[in-house]
Amino acid sequence: MDFDSTVLAIIIGLSVFGLVRVLDGPTIWDRMLGFALFSPKVIVATVLIGIIINRTYMIDVAIIYGVLGFIGTIMIARFVERKGDV
Template sequence: MVYFEAFIWVLLLTTSVVLYRIIRGPSPYDRMLGVNVIGTKTIVILVLIGYVFERPYFFDIALLYAILNFIATVIIAKYLESGRICE
């Protein structure tokens, strides 16, 4: 269990490094990528918490969050490419 807790702390530490890319990113695509990376790390943390505490509903929450993260990334990429969301 100590390993999982250490792994979660490492993920949180690397998330703070990604925040630099979001704030100082040279382009909107870098910022979008940073937000997507934070979303992915959040999914991994949710799965680890569900495994460590033996709570299966965390896996469902992680799956839902992954779907929302993917849809948001596609919408933002489409907006950045064309300037409009609906065509």
């Protein structure tokens, strides 16, 4: 196992904590925190997968996921702030 694969395995292992918080969080704020923990790790994992398989378009996928993650966080915060009205 080379360095890139080892780092990818560690990132995937760490992202489990954020995913557990998203799925098991008792409040919406815990779920938002879990999403905020999970999203950057998915971006890093996507870039690492792109490096491992030698495909540069994976960086574009990571950038798009980052933008969508940011917009998703803003929309959830807006939903909670207005108590259900988007």
